[in-house]
Amino acid sequence: MHPRTVNTLRQIKDSSNKYLWADPAAPGDPPTLWGYPVFTTTAIPITETQGTSTDCSTIYLGCWPEFVIGQRKALELRASDAAGNAFEYDQVFIRAIMRVDANVRHADSFEVLKGVRP
Numbered sequence: 001m002h003p004r005t006v007n008t009l010r011q012i013k014d015s016s017n018k019y020l021w022a023d024p025a026a027p028g029d030p031p032t033l034w035g036y037p038v039f040t041t042t043a044i045p046i047t048e049t050q051g052t053s054t055d056c057s058t059i060y061l062g063c064w065p066e067f068v069i070g071q072r073k074a075l076e077l078r079a080s081d082a083a084g085n086a087f088e089y090d091q092v093f094i095r096a097i098m099r100v101d102a103n104v105r106h107a108d109s110f111e112v113l114k115g116v117r118p
Contacts, residue, residue: 001059001116002044008118009033036061050115059113066109072099 001009010021022032030037050056080086080093104110 001038001040002042002046002057003040004046004118005057005059005116006038006040053117055117056114057116059116061113062110066105067102068105069100069102
C-alpha cells in the first residue's frame with residue numbers, strides 16, 4: 001500500500017477500542033495490520049479515479065508464499081567488445097539478460113482493494 005494509506009489505517013480501532021495497526025515488534029520487522037505484515041511503496045498511485053473521487057489508491061493483499069517466480073534461463077552477463085566512447089569516460093558496457101516470469105498458485109490467495117481514500 002501507499003504510505004498515505006498507512007497514515008489513515010494507523011488511526012482505525014476495533015470494537016474493543018484497540019488499534020488494528022501495530023508498529024514493528026523488533027528492529028527489521030514490518031509493521032502489522034490485524035497481525036499481517038504491511039509493506040509500503042510510493043509506486044502505488046494516490047490519484048486514481050473511483051466514481052467522482054480522484055484521490056484514490058489501491059491495496060494489494062496476498063498470501064505471498066503462493067506467489068511464484070520462475071526462472072527460465074540463468075543470468076547472462078556480457079561485456080561489450082566495441083569501445084565506442086567508453087575509453088574516453090573510463091567505462092565498460094555490460095549487458096545482463098535473465099528470463100523470468102511470475103504467477104500465483106491460487107488466485108483466491110490474492111485480493112486487490114481499489115478505491116481506497118485517505
